[in-house]
Amino acid sequence: MAASITHRVTGSGMATVGTLLFVWWLVALASGPAAYGLFLDVFTVKSGALNVVGYIFGIGLTLSFFQHMSSGIRHLFLDQGANFELKANKTTAQLTYVAAIVLTAAFWAFIIWGKTNG
Amino acid sequence: MGNGTSIGRVRGLGPAKEGTHHWWHQRLTAGANLVLMIWFVVSVALLPAYDFETVRHWMGQTQVAVPLILLVASTFYHFRLGLQVVIEDYQHDETHIVLMILLNFFTLAAGTTAIFSILKIAFSAGAAL
Numbered sequence: 001m002a003a004s005i006t007h008r009v010t011g012s013g014m015a016t017v018g019t020l021l022f023v024w025w026l027v028a029l030a031s032g033p034a035a036y037g038l039f040l041d042v043f044t045v046k047s048g049a050l051n052v053v054g055y056i057f058g059i060g061l062t063l064s065f066f067q068h069m070s071s072g073i074r075h076l077f078l079d080q081g082a083n084f085e086l087k088a089n090k091t092t093a094q095l096t097y098v099a100a101i102v103l104t105a106a107f108w109a110f111i112i113w114g115k116t117n118g
Numbered sequence: 119m120g121n122g123t124s125i126g127r128v129r130g131l132g133p134a135k136e137g138t139h140h141w142w143h144q145r146l147t148a149g150a151n152l153v154l155m156i157w158f159v160v161s162v163a164l165l166p167a168y169d170f171e172t173v174r175h176w177m178g179q180t181q182v183a184v185p186l187i188l189l190v191a192s193t194f195y196h197f198r199l200g201l202q203v204v205i206e207d208y209q210h211d212e213t214h215i216v217l218m219i220l221l222n223f224f225t226l227a228a229g230t231t232a233i234f235s236i237l238k239i240a241f242s243a244g245a246a247l
Contacts, residue, residue: 012204015197019224023232029174030235036170048168062159069155072148079145110163 003093007071010064018061049112062107067100140199147196154189178243183236190232198225 028039043054050058074092077083083092165176176182198221205217 008200008204011197011200015201019194019197019228023228023235026232026235026239029170029177030238033170036173040168065155065159069152072152076145076148107159107163114163115166 010068013064063104066103070096070099144199147192150192177239183240186236187233194225194229
């Protein structure tokens with residue numbers, strides 16, 4: 001139940017907020033350094049680190065993506081007629097949340113601390 | 119439909135005359151999205167920095183621009199199909215039609231803008247900005 005509505009909410013969120021930010025990023029990059037600088041200024045501080053807005057949208061969108069991806073993979077198995085036993089069905093639903101949180105944490109840990117030049 | 123079997127006479131005779139392409143395309147694009155988005159997330163994570171020159175140089179390469187355009191086509195078509203289901207499930211009056219038109223406009227406008235931007239970057243790669 002919860003996994004189903006989460007799939008819809010994360011999908012709808014990425015389709016609207018995610019699409020607008022993605023297209024803005026591409027347009028800014030195509031337009032030039034000034035437009036790209038404006039995009040960066042909204043989400044980062046001078047040092048290049050994320051500001052509060054950057055963290056909210058960055059973590060919000062990546063968490064949505066990894067949740068939607070995990071849940072989507074689970075759906076592909078359900079489409080085959082597999083995994084309808086109550087216990088396994090519930091366990092895999094809960095696993096999508098675990099996978100989403102772990103993958104999001106790993107992604108940001110790599111972005112923030114994984115670069116050799118800091 | 120002739121005088122075939124019972125199932126043969128009714129197959130495809132629902133109000134839409136067909137019914138599986140929406141469902142199938144959603145799964146097809148889901149598989150494509152999985153591959154393309156993993157490529158995108160890993161590639162972005164591996165970028166040495168996120169300043170204008172670095173990102174623009176990265177996107178100007180053919181082997182980045184082409185999969186990125188495919189990603190736009192696949193993910194945008196996928197969310198167009200997904201939001202249609204959301205609209206159909208929660209809107210039952212005329213607003214359903216208005217929302218579907220807005221959804222189509224939004225998807226096409228955003229998709230065209232995204233692909234144009236990627237092409238502009240790729241075609242001007244190496245040129246003075």
